[in-house]
Amino acid sequence: MRKSINHVYLIVLLAILSSVAPIGIDTYIPSIPDIASSLSVSIEKVELSLSIFLIGFSIGQIFGGPISDRYGRKMSSVFGLLGFALFSFVIIFSTSIYELWIYRFIEAFFGGIVVVNASAAVRDRFHGKEAAKVFSLIGTVRSLAPLLAPAIGSFIIHFYSWEAIFIFLTVYSTLVAFFIYKDFDESYVYIKQNILESFKIVLTHKSAMKVMFVLAFSFSGFFILIAKSSFIYIEYFNISTDYFPFFFSINFIVLMLMIRVNILLLKSFKESDLIKLALFIQIIAGSLLILNYENISLFLTVILIASYMSVMAFVFGNCMALTLEYFPKNAGVASSVIGVLQFGMGALISSVALMFHSQTFLPIGVSITIISIVAFIIMSTYKQK
Secondary structure (H helix, E strand, O other): OHHHHHHHHHHHHHHHHOOHHHHHHHOOHHHHHHHHHHOOOOHHHHHHHHHHHHHHHHHHHHHHHHHHHHHOHHHHHHHHHHHHHHHHHHHHHOOOHHHHHHHHHHHHHHHHHHHHHHHHHHHHHOOHHHHHHHHHHHHHHHOHHHHHHHHHHHHHHHHOOOHHHHHHHHHHHHHHHHHHHHHOOOOOOOOOOOHHHHHHHHHOOHHHHHHHHHHHHHHHHHHHHHHOHHHHHHHHOOOOOOOHHHHHHHHHHHHHHHHHHHHHHOOOOOHHHHHHHHHHHHHHHHHHHHHOOOOOOHHHHHHHHHHHHHOHHHHHHHHHHHHHOOOOOOHHHHHHHHHHHHHHHHHHHHHHHHHOOOOOOHHHHHHHHHHHHHHHHHHHOOOOO
16 A cells, blocks of 8 residues: 555655656736736737747757766656746746746746656656556646645736735746655656766657657647636636636646546556557647638637647657657657757747737637648657657
8 A cells, every 4th residue: 555655655756856847837828918007018928928938948958868878757846846946936026027037937947947847757666568557647636736825826917916926936946856856756867967968768669759740739839828828718708817817727737638538448457559549639720720720619619729729639649658668778868859859849839830829710720720731740750669
């Protein structure tokens, strides 16, 4: 029994580590209109801070992988979490949108150092389909973050100013650092290796890179919907910020259910086949959004967005497991490359998509559909062993 409890606690700790990005983003989304008003800028400039966050998060992972492989998963996590806490606190003193962008970038940089350790720790302990199932279980727990974070953000905004959200992030990351330092067992045994050679091994592995690009493209579409969620629900459908978390959370409730479905299907299907199925569903959802962009109903919008976002349950865990299986000695560096592609491309593609803002959902539908088609084409060339 004790072993089972420890196993569950390990999954919870790893899920918390990998939740830095959704917590850092989703508690902040309900406050976007208030921040725009407070700093006297357009809402699009505040939305751009989400892409800046992803850029910082990506660059942080470039450094986080080698740090993790050199100093271990535990100390690397604590260092990143304390840096994230510090700059979350600094953000409350922002007096212009440019200061906000800079501090969010540095905050995200430290978050990137944190997040690579969760994936690397899974690769240290689990392999193959077992790793895919663990990634899915971690995803189930991690899904509580974007489920609860907007509600927390809306609650804070209801009673306090937007600065209070970053005080919450400061306290949150400091507490996580404490529990990681206290309870997280180190899983990595140091092996002397050349950092540049490690990156070369990962970047020149064709099969692994294909899966990484599929994950990156799919996440880009996922992030576009997250970034535009305040426009979709609060501005387009005039949903109150108090009720926004309800509509936002529907996506993650369905996502959690699909994670369970993924675990069950892994008993009978290959990871690569489940990824292709997910991408096909995303293409259909995006296409229907294009066809119905004029006078679309709230009900249909909720269904299409939930359909697109929920099948990420098939993409994330399976892509991570397929990729990391190739790198038993370079899991930290491999995790950082995955993260850089995932969040870097997410930032780049979503920034381009956000530039084509209109009062309809046409740019959103076109963007996510094209992204999913490209990912499906790449995945079709992948051959799983």
